[in-house]
Amino acid sequence: MTPVAAPVDLSKLKRIKRELVAPPFVHEHEQVAPGEPRIVEFEMPIIEKEIQVADDAWLQGMTFNGSIPGPLMVVHQDDYVELTLINPAENMMQHNIDFHAATGALGGGALTLVSPGERTVLRFKATRPGTFVYHCAPGGPMIPWHVVSGMVGAIMILPREGLSDHKGNPVTYDKVFYVGENDFYIPKDENGNYKRFEDVAESYPETEELMNGLIPSHVVFNGAVGALTGENAMTAKVGDRVLIVHSQGNRDTRPHLIGGHGDLVWEAGKFNNVPDRDLETWFIRGGSAGAALYEFLQPGIYAYVNHNLIEAVNLGATAHFKVEGDWNNDLMEQVVAPTEIVG
Incomplete structure (x- = not known):
């Protein structure tokens, strides 16, 4: 597609550059817009690895910025997102990017198709506040394959005045984490062992056959089983208000924080909508991102899972929060420790 229109004069707008970071972490940003709309510049290479x-199990992955999921971008409503998308010469595939937050040209996908050794720059206005998925969509059967190979991420467009609760009062967060859920389809050999391929092209025929059966071999958070557990657990302290952005580019999912709740949940991820309150489990539609805010009240390990527990326990969709602080017996107390039953 070659759009034909008069150029837009944005020369008076301030430009800032943001350095993307690998999830679950999020780059530096303000929760309340500091002034007039800006052009926010990002640079993102595509890395096949x-x-x-x-x-x-090993995946021939395709990634934005080298991570699965791709990094969370944060801007404010009415800012302009200006992305330099780079497809290095050593890659094998064509790629592009479709922003669900953008308007026109297949979310930018029709304007960003780059072959190996090419780069492109896309700018779009962030008109709607909320959390939105972006993903690679190069056309035809390449679309689902690139998505289930890791090419999906999210952008968060904050209201200029920041977040608000169900009564319209301002809400802030102490920490924000981005959890990207992926379904992978890794073929097995005749002995039941996962196959390992020489490169991404070699993996395609058998991966396509398996993914068309709609039964994933793995359902994981942030690219791998255990990627957000143990030493990689997300951390907080008692009293911290933590915003969790959760995306799934391909399948429906049901996030649940074991031992906690969603104090405020934008289930569909759109901040113009009044948030739900006190949810035990919330629903993220395939191809969308949602956000939940929770104030941690007790120390310990909290498991954050897809509450299809088969996928959480057996296929890998489990993360941990490690929370420091003092225990509150008023909220929960072990009145009698486990003892032997006598008589």
Whole structure:
């Protein structure tokens, strides 16, 4: 597509550059817009590489910025997002980017198709506040394959005045984490072992056959089984208000924080809508991103799971929050420790 229109004069707008970081972390940003709309510049290379998904499973992955999911971008409503998308010469595939937050040209996908050795720059106005998915969509069967190979991320467009609760009162967060959920389809050999391929092109025929059966081999957070557990657990302190942005580019999912709740939940991810309150489990539609705010009240390990517990326990969709602080017996107390039953 070659759009034909008069150029827009944005020369008076301030430009800022943001350095993207790998999830679950999020780049530096203000929660309340500091002034007039700005042009926010991002640069993102596309990296094709093999990724270890589990102890016995490797994925020929395709990534934005080298991570699965791609990094969370944060701007404010009415800012302009200006993305330099780079497809290095050593890659094998064509790629592009479709922003669900953008208007026109297949979300920018029709204007950003780059072959290996090419770069492109896309600018769009962030007109709607909320959390939105972006993903690669190069056309035809390449679209689902690129998505289930890792090419999906999210952008958060904050209201200029920041977030608000159900009564319209200002809400802030102490920390923000981005959890991207992925379904992977890694073929097995005749002995039941996961196959390992030489490159991304070699992996395609068998991966396509498996993914068309709609039964994933793995359902994971942030690219791998255990990627957000143990030493990689997300951390907080008692009293911290934590915003969790959760995306799924391909399938429906049901986030649940074991031992906690969603104090405020923008289930569909759109900040113009009044948030739901006190949810135990919320629903993220495939191809969308949602946001939940929770104030941690007790210390310990909190499991954050897809509450299809088969996918959480058996396929890998589990993360941990490690929270420091003092225990509150008023909220929960072990009145009698487990003891032997006598008589």
